[in-house]
Amino acid sequence: MNVEKVTRFSPDGPDDAALVEWPAMDAANLESDVPVQRGHFYLNDESLGLMAGVWDCTPFTSIMRPYPVDEFMHLLEGSLTIEQEGGTATTVSAGDTFAIPKGLVCRWVQTEHVRKFFMISSNTDGETHDNPAQFGVMCPKATDPVTPIVITDTSLILGAVPEQHRHAYYTDKTGQFSVGIWHSEPFERPVYEFDHYDLMYIVKGVATVSDGAGDDQVFKAGEAVFVPKGAPYKWKNDEFVTKIFCAFTPKKTAQVSNAAE
Structure with missing residues (x-):
């Protein structure tokens, strides 16, 4: 069942219940033996081609092929290497966040058990970038350069307007799926109906996210x-x-917003 409210992602799924075994990977897409993968979908909307959840898997190596989806990931356990066509290799370890654009020709090399949070857009009927290699494997860092956000709509801000900065690493060609980093001074917004899907990983500081009706959840760095x-x-x-963050704004509402995030 898809979640319909502000939800904390847990490495073991809802209420720390054990993850369930998923169907086996297609052996035709592997250089290694078929691994055992488990997971939980917090969201699996086939109409949007959008999925978000937690996944773990035993070691495996894929064949070199175009990556089939746009995917944002935060690694919870283990490490892996993404080898691109042409020789570039990117290794990520527990605590790292990374994203792979759809169509990037690459090989997934995993020599140990891995667990991750993820958000995926299959974008089965949309355009893709002509050269995904221009983005490569993206690994957002808190120290990466950012630009100021010009806030022109203050209707969703309570009190003083904060100073905010961001950097966008990637937006798919449809304008729906994006990955970025965001910094903000203290601020508060009133309750409103959220207009997109968003998986946020807190790198620094503490935030309270709620439904405005008493379900207040505190998120700190690492959550x-x-x-x-x-x-x-x-x-x-x-x-x-x-x-x-990884945001998905369905086509009908996809637009650049100048409101505070």
Whole structure:
């Protein structure tokens, strides 16, 4: 069942229940033996081609091929290497966040058990970038350069307008799926109906995210919050916050917003 409210992602799924075994990978896409994969979908919307959840897997190596989806990931356990056509290799370890664009020709090399949070857009009927290699494997860092956000719409801000900065690493060609980093001074917004899907990983600071009706959840550095489209949403941070995010805005509402995030 898809979540409909502000949701804390857990490495073991809802209520720390054990993950369930998923169907086996297609052996034709592997250089190794078929691994055992388990997971939980917090969201699996086939109409949007959008999935978000937690996944773990035993070691495996894929063949070199175009990556079949746009995927944002935060690694919880283990390490792996993404080898690109042409020789570039990117290794990520527990605590790292990374994203792979659809169509990037690459090989997944995993020599140990891995667990991750993820958000995937299959984009089965949309355009893809002509040269995904221009993006490569993206690994957002809190120290990466950012640019100021010009906030022109203050209707969703309570009190003083904060100073905010961001950097966009990737937006798919449809304008729906994006990955970035965001910094903000303390601010508060009133409850409103969330207009997109967002998986946020808190890098620095503490934020309270709620439904405005008493379900207040505190998220600190190292924790992930998922907000589905249509959920009642209220945000407050009393200290400086940095988050890495993956957002999906369905085509009908996809647009650049100048409101505070």
